[in-house]
Amino acid sequence: MxxxxxxxxxxxxxxxxxxxxxxxxxxxxxxxxxxxxxxxxxxxxxxNKTRKLEFLIGEALYQEKNTLVTAGGIQSNHCRLTAAAASKAGLECHLVLNGTEPEIPNGNLLLDKIFGAKIHFCDRKNRDKRFFQVEDELALAGKKPYLIPVGGSxxxxxxxxxxxxxxxxxxxxxxxxxxxxxxxxxxxxxxxxxxxxxxxxxxxxxxxxxxxxxxxxxxxxxxxxxxxxxxxxxxxxxxxxxxxxxxxxxxxxxxxxxxxxxxxxxxxxxxxxxxxxxxxxxxxxxxxxxxxxxxxxxxxxxxxxxxxxxxxxxxxxxxxxxxxxxxxxxxx
CATH class of the missing domain: 3.40.50.1100 (Rossmann fold)
Structure with missing residues (x-):
């Protein structure tokens, strides 16, 4: 192996x-x-997502990407840890979250913001579509996005x-x-x-x-x-x-x-x-x-x-x- x-x-x-x-x-x-x-x-x-992100971010850096994009629910543990990992690795992070932005964020959403992630809110039914739209928008802006699936799975x-x-x-x-x-x-x-x-x-x-x-x-x-x-x-x-x-x-x-x-x-x-x-x-x-x-x-x-x-x-x-x-x- x-x-x-x-x-x-x-x-x-x-x-x-x-x-x-x-x-x-x-x-x-x-x-x-x-x-x-x-x-x-x-x-x-x-x-647990930390264990997955060690290999996902390793691959992103190997491919010379500079921006992570992932998706999840508004209280996603995976998105919170992706945002934290991006900060540690010196990468930009974009999160596509299904849900309505609350007036006062709490839980994981608050931590997403503290870690500096850029958040894109959407309806659950549109999440997959918005996920790839964000990738396209970042590429057009000259970024090098690396897509991480829901849960890093x-x-x-x-x-x-x-x-x-x-x-x-x-x-x-x-x-x-x-x-x-x-x-x-x-x-x-x-x-x-x-x-x-x-x-x-x-x-x-x-x-x-x-x-x-x-x-x-x-x-x-x-x-x-x-x-x-x-x-x-x-x-x-x-x-x-x-x-x-x-x-x-x-x-x-x-x-x-x-x-x-x-x-x-x-x-x-x-x-x-x-x-x-x-x-x-x-x-x-x-x-x-x-x-x-x-x-x-x-x-x-x-x-x-x-x-x-x-x-x-x-x-x-x-x-x-x-x-x-x-x-x-x-x-x-």
Missing amino acids: KLDSLPRFHLAEFPTPIQYLDGLTKKCKGPAIYMKRDDLTSLGMGG NGIGSVGYVNAMLELDTQLNDMDVTPDAIVFASSSGGTQAGLALGAKISGFKGDILGISIDQIKSGSDPFPPVLTSIANATAERIGSDIRMTDSDFSLNCDYLGAGYAMPGDLEFNAIRDLSLHEGVLLGPVYTARAMGGLIDLIQKGYFTKDQKVLFWHTGGTPELFAWADQLQKKFR
Whole structure:
């Protein structure tokens, strides 16, 4: 493999720590719960996108681009970290955000502005069109734009999570811990594709279980083929002969609730449990939904008391401030 020879731009300190969640384990009366703390990556208040951006920005600089363009929701963690990474790399950053510009920005949107990103607001249905319009406008203005897909989820960005899985393998060996499952939030697919491919490479035998935040498993728009496509593009990029199929991905779609970025009791209860029992903060859109799903699965007996589960905290805590009204009611 050629992991070490790919273009990469240093953005954070690795490895991120693994912690045993003693309080949550006791409360759930279930398996031993560990947490991989990718919310503690040092860039821009942390999160999993940092791992992807190291390789995406490395490629942008290799291609001699000077401007990053990406897209997402108005509270996008990916966009916040792209803006932070652009600042560190000396690149201009343009964000195409679906939503209406608020009078007073908060959460990730406020951080986007602090990091100096230029923001283009649009309707969700027009986001893809506006994304490429911004690219054209920048090129006409003499810039050299580099497009980063939503979530940084492609064969370049997902290399970061192959690397993360190899990092985890070393840590688990040092700790003499073998999880039966790794559980995490899955949305645009890059994290899950990289972890699943990394598991094949490292020989990890446990379940790589994504809790879907907004995608469906089957029906008119099935998601596993997207994961397969990203994983195989990643394998090609790193020079691995492994090829994945749809059946290689474990995706639970039972916790979609009211929809994307619409947290409810499941998410708010998970935020409460982790804050009160572990002093750890979750983001209401991604990690709280995934943790809420994990806690529910434990309560339903999906995991037994003698098992070990590792929850991969992918970040998102700045989103909390955008849901201050709901959180205030929940935590009175």
